[in-house]
Amino acid sequence: MTLLPAKIHRPVAVFCLLLAACGPTKPPPMGIEDATRQLQAAREAGGSTYAPLEVRSAEERLSLAKAAAGKKDYEDALQFAQESQVNSELALAKSRLGKTREKVEARTRENAQLRQDLSTNPDGAGANSQ
Amino acid sequence: MNLRIWIPALLLTVCAAASAAKTDLDYARLRASLNDLAADPALGKLAPAERALAEQAVQAVAEKGGNGDEHKHLVYLAERRVSIAYATAQAIDQERRLDKLDREHDQILLAASRHDAEQARLEAEKQRIQSLAQAEEAERLRAEADAARAQGEVSAQDAVIARKQAEQTKRLADAQAKEAALSRKEAQLLAEAAAADARSRAPAAAPATGASKQMALNDSAFAPGAATLRPEARSNVSAIVAFVNRDKTKQIRIEGHTDDGGNANADLVLSQRRAEAVRDALVGAGVDSRRITTFGMGQAQPVASNTTNEGRAKNRRVDVILEDR
Numbered sequence: 001m002t003l004l005p006a007k008i009h010r011p012v013a014v015f016c017l018l019l020a021a022c023g024p025t026k027p028p029p030m031g032i033e034d035a036t037r038q039l040q041a042a043r044e045a046g047g048s049t050y051a052p053l054e055v056r057s058a059e060e061r062l063s064l065a066k067a068a069a070g071k072k073d074y075e076d077a078l079q080f081a082q083e084s085q086v087n088s089e090l091a092l093a094k095s096r097l098g099k100t101r102e103k104v105e106a107r108t109r110e111n112a113q114l115r116q117d118l119s120t121n122p123d124g125a126g127a128n129s130q
Numbered sequence: 131m132n133l134r135i136w137i138p139a140l141l142l143t144v145c146a147a148a149s150a151a152k153t154d155l156d157y158a159r160l161r162a163s164l165n166d167l168a169a170d171p172a173l174g175k176l177a178p179a180e181r182a183l184a185e186q187a188v189q190a191v192a193e194k195g196g197n198g199d200e201h202k203h204l205v206y207l208a209e210r211r212v213s214i215a216y217a218t219a220q221a222i223d224q225e226r227r228l229d230k231l232d233r234e235h236d237q238i239l240l241a242a243s244r245h246d247a248e249q250a251r252l253e254a255e256k257q258r259i260q261s262l263a264q265a266e267e268a269e270r271l272r273a274e275a276d277a278a279r280a281q282g283e284v285s286a287q288d289a290v291i292a293r294k295q296a297e298q299t300k301r302l303a304d305a306q307a308k309e310a311a312l313s314r315k316e317a318q319l320l321a322e323a324a325a326a327d328a329r330s331r332a333p334a335a336a337p338a339t340g341a342s343k344q345m346a347l348n349d350s351a352f353a354p355g356a357a358t359l360r361p362e363a364r365s366n367v368s369a370i371v372a373f374v375n376r377d378k379t380k381q382i383r384i385e386g387h388t389d390d391g392g393n394a395n396a397d398l399v400l401s402q403r404r405a406e407a408v409r410d411a412l413v414g415a416g417v418d419s420r421r422i423t424t425f426g427m428g429q430a431q432p433v434a435s436n437t438t439n440e441g442r443a444k445n446r447r448v449d450v451i452l453e454d455r
Contacts, residue, residue: 079203104227104228107235114235114242
């Protein structure tokens with residue numbers, strides 16, 4: 001190797017480094033949008049009633065994620081957004097379970113009542129009661 | 131170049147990770163909990179996709195052993211993934227119980243209605259027999275009256291007889307009307323049951339194969355208002371499986387959509403559950419659940435006008451979208 005190409009190489013390398021350092025101006029995806037949507041879904045599924053703890057954790061972590069993103073701390077933002085999202089998903093699952101349990105209880109009572117009406121009043125008055 | 135330094139360093143890292151995993155109490159606890167769920171006779175077979183996600187989250191804890199913030203983060207995620215798997219399995223179990231109770235409810239009503247109809251039939255029969263007896267009685271009275279008239283006495287008895295007959299006829303007609311109404315109700319209940327049966331067996335239309343990056347599953351793959359795939363939609367699912375497996379490096383985004391009829395919140399939940407049902411079917415067909423994310427979009431993103439039936443049918447769909455990582 002001669003001296004000349006090496007001299008050319010160095011500025012090129014420095015330039016490339018600079019370019020790489022300035023490169024990521026666009027923030028990486030942090031999942032904040034998905035976490036927000038999932039939290040919205042959890043709230044609308046009745047999460048505040050059936051899983052208030054999880055919904056609160058999801059809210060807290062979502063705001064932590066937003067704060068971290070504001071400070072350009074993208075790694076923390078991603079972690080908080082993931083933690084928020086998983087809390088929302090748990091709230092959704094618990095709401096689904098809670099609602100179904102309530103319906104099962106109501107239906108069980110209703111069927112028992114209907115059977116009782118029919119056996120104490122066999123002339124069919126029970127058939128008209130809902 | 132400095133391979134000699136790298137290889138021992140790498141080995142050291144692997145060993146450290148392995149020993150950390152061994153002593154990791156969090157991992158042991160989560161693993162045991164997940165194993166319990168899988169072994170549960172009632173819940174073990176339910177919610178396979180949620181269990182697979184929990185499995186991956188727990189595995190991630192094992193692989194990134196040790197302490198530190200990242201480990202804590204992974205344990206946090208895994209704990210909730212395991213809880214989600216439990217809650218979802220329990221919810222599905224409860225939904226099955228509810229289905230059973232609903233069927234029981236219909237049967238009780240049907241039996242009650244049959245019982246009513248039977249009672250009315252018996253009542254009508256009783257009335258008919260009574261009316262026959264009274265007709266005989268009336269005939270006898272008339273004969274007596276005739277005899278009396280023959281003796282020159284015009285009797286008021288005729289009027290009494292006529293009134294009695296009219297009363298009896300009316301009672302008979304009432305009973306028959308009641309019987310007819312009850313039979314109609316019974317027939318209606320039976321027809322409804324048959325219609326519900328037919329609906330659940332109706333074939334689902336084939337999905338529209340769209341652009342190369344997206345595929346839609348239309349709402350005939352689901353029963354109205356329900357979030358479980360009809361058995362007939364299996365062929366559509368295999369088409370989607372073939373579609374997503376064309377490029378296994380792509381992420382799969384599953385979006386549920388509804389038309390604008392009905393409550394927006396309920397639609398949001400329903401669309402999410404339908405997207406999850408499609409995800410479960412894909413995972414069941416061997417698609418890696420790590421590739422899949424599901425979203426319920428509700429009414430927010432119509433592809434056609436909601437003012438026509440056709441447009442609304444187009445809007446009720448599940449989109450399967452291939453995305454770059």
